[in-house]
Amino acid sequence: MSDKSPVLLWLRRDLRLSDHPALTAAVESGRSVIPVFILDPQCETLGAAPKFRLGLGLEHFGKTLEQRGSRLILRRGDALTELRKLVDETGAGAVFWTRQYDPDAIKRDTATKEALREQGVEARSFGGHLMFEPWTVETKTGGYYKVYTPFWRAVKTRDVEAPLAAPSTMNPPQSWPASDALEDWRMAAAMRRGADVLRPYVQLGEEAAQNRLAVFLGEKVDKYNTTRDLPGVDGTSCLSENLALGEISPHQCWHAGQRALHEGKGDAEVFLKELVWREFAYHLMHHTPRILTENWREEWQAFDWNEDERRAEVKAWKQGRTGIPFVDAAMREMYVTGRMHNRGRMIVASYLTKHLLCHWRIGQKWFEDCLIDWDPAANAMGWQWSAGSGPDATPYFRVFNPVTQLDKFDKNRDYTGRWIAEGMQDPSDTALSYFDAIPQSWPMAADDLYPDPVVDVADGRKRALHAYENRGF
Structure with a gap:
């Protein structure tokens, strides 16, 4: 095909212009660039909140491209089928994209690359979603890392590529292919009134x-x-939402964090470690994809988790009605904002898997439905870390006490007051908004009595330890 043929830029979790290697390569080729997003079966199965957030991100990025004289072409269906159609319609000679690392994406992308190349179309994948490609970080014996601290030591002094500038121009094609209308995809449908x-x-x-x-x-x-x-306290970056869809790159965060560290802001290293924790999650997902669906530690396979999501205590956990204020506040924060504070994530996960002895997959799936910053690797590793079944996990005998944790980290009850209305003389607007977001079928109202604990904290801990000891942990 002609060197003047267009390049299809297949967008996924990389909705940005700056530090976008695939976009930069497409522009530097001197050919016209056609940005494309395909709502394929993997996207169709996204949970309510991630799909809603993706729709908003696509709408916003489409407008950004229009301001640059470009467009975002939307197609729905099998990725390879739609890309082939676009090649035929536009005469494109190349398809560029940013790598993804979950097993389904790898399978899809590998097959797509092979099929396009057989067709005579240049197909190239680029980095950008991670700082360190998972296969490039190895132990001294050539294996992968199973513990975070050695992983951190191995990468903390590595060179991280400097972020790329956004292209100053993007050559449009002579004519644009047809595009779906984003509103026809109804990306917010599953959110209902919560949107x-x-x-x-x-x-x-x-x-x-x-x-x-x-x-x-x-x-x-x-x-x-x-x-x-x-x-x-508003003390975190909240960047997980934007990192999840690639609206900012980890390279940009890393270099900015390094500058802050060199300026004498010592806690910037803690931020850098959090970025590497994200990398560690992808490292593990690449080398042991079973982390997404199975107990990572094989000895946990025999553990008798409760797996019935219809149980009353599981429903209470999902609805933020466990009677444990720290747990309930965190679950309600997630339902209203689509995010949850990191300390809250640890508490609600520990409570579900240890006090209630429920399978971590129940929590993992609920987060998949409710988080706008949902990330497959981070979500899986976080749940397995909390449950004790994962790599570098919290010890099985460490059962967070959600009552003493609240006393330690929310002494003045600012957090619980923000998210729990029952029993409050003058509930906050944020606490009341929870009742505007929940399904009308949930029998809850702000003037209800606050429930008694579904499981006593001390009794739940004893039950968990007894269950673990009987399994030989």
Whole structure:
């Protein structure tokens, strides 16, 4: 095909212009660039909140491209089928994309690359979603890392590529192919009335992500090691939402964090470690994809988890009605904002898997449905870490006490007051908004009595330890 033939830029979780290797390569080829997003079967199965957030991200990025004289072409169906159609319609001679690392994406992308090349179309994948490709980080014996701290030591002094600038121009094709209308995809349908409640908490796009990073490193990072554990304090970067859809790159975050560290902001290293924790999750997903669906530690395969999601205590956990304020506040924060504070994530996960002895997959699936910052690798590793079944996991005998944890990290009850309305004389607007977001079928109201604990904290801990000891852990 002619060197003047267009390049299809197949977008996935990389909705940005700057530090976008695939986009940069397409532009530098001197050919016209046609940005494309395909709502394929993998996207169709996204949970309610991630799909809603993806729809918003696509709408925003489409407008960004239009401001640059470009467009975002939307297609729905099998990825290879739609790409082939676009090749035929546009005469494109190449398809470029950013790599993804979950097993289904690898299978899809490998087959797509082989099929396009057989057709005579140049097919190239690029990095950009991670700082370190998972296969490039090895132990001294040539294996993969199973513990975070050695992984951190192995990569902390590695060179990370400097972020690429956004292209100054993008050559449009002589004519644009047809595009689906985003509204026809109904990306918010599963959110129902919750979409309007959650929408104000979303910060869309590359500019918002860069602003978040700048504010965090300029105003918050000095006390990050302390404030990141305080759910009632605005002390975290909140960048997971934007990293999940590639509205900012980890390279950009890393270099900005390094600058802050060199400026004397010591807690910036804690932020850098969190970025590497994300890399570690992808490292494990690449080398042991079973982490997504099975107990990573084989000895946990025989553990008798409760797997019945219809159980009353599981429903209470999902609805934020366990009678444990820290757990309930965190679950309600997620339902209203699409995010949950990191300390809250640890508490609710420990409570479900240890106090209630429920399978971590129940929690993993609920988070898949409710988080706008959902990430397959981070979600799986986080749940298995909390349950004790994963790599570098919290010890099985460490059962977080959600009552003492609240006393330690939310002394003034700022967090629980923000998210729990029952029993409050003057409930906060955020607490009341939860009842506007939940399904009408949930029998809950702000003037209800706050429930008694579904499981006593001390009794739940004893039951968990007894179950673990009987399994020989």
